[in-house]
Amino acid sequence: MRKIIILFFITSTTAIAQPNGKLLASQCFQCHGPNGRSVGEIDSLAGESAAEIYDELVEFKFEPKNDIMNLQARIYTDAEMRAIANYIGTLPK
Numbered sequence: 001m002r003k004i005i006i007l008f009f010i011t012s013t014t015a016i017a018q019p020n021g022k023l024l025a026s027q028c029f030q031c032h033g034p035n036g037r038s039v040g041e042i043d044s045l046a047g048e049s050a051a052e053i054y055d056e057l058v059e060f061k062f063e064p065k066n067d068i069m070n071l072q073a074r075i076y077t078d079a080e081m082r083a084i085a086n087y088i089g090t091l092p093k
Contacts, residue, residue, distance in 0.1 A: 019080045021087030027072065028084065036091045047093025054085035 025036075028045060032038050036045035045053065057073050058081065064070035076084070 019077075019083035021083035021085075024076070024080055024084045025087045028088070031068075036088055044093075045088050046091040048088065050082075050085040050089025053088045054081055057081040057085065 029036060031042050032045045033040070033042070036047075038044040057076070060066060060069040061073035061076070061081070073081070
């Protein structure tokens with residue numbers, strides 16, 4: 001019984017530690033449009049690969065060229081940026 005409890009604790013802790021890409025990406029959609037499809041001058045995110053999104057987030061975080069995006073990107077951990085990128089990478093163009 002003790003082994004089952006320990007196994008449950010380990011697996012549930014791992015699940016809790018995973019960042020929710022969909023929830024985190026909702027912040028992006030405030031400017032980039034619903035589901036990453038912009039209707040204005042700001043670039044759409046939908047249709048870009050997870051690798052492209054991740055690379056852009058890292059660039060905005062560590063090479064600030066855009067004050068707004070730097071403020072957004074610098075609050076995220078690497079795992080959170082990957083979760084955001086992985087979620088947005090699934091969105092159809």
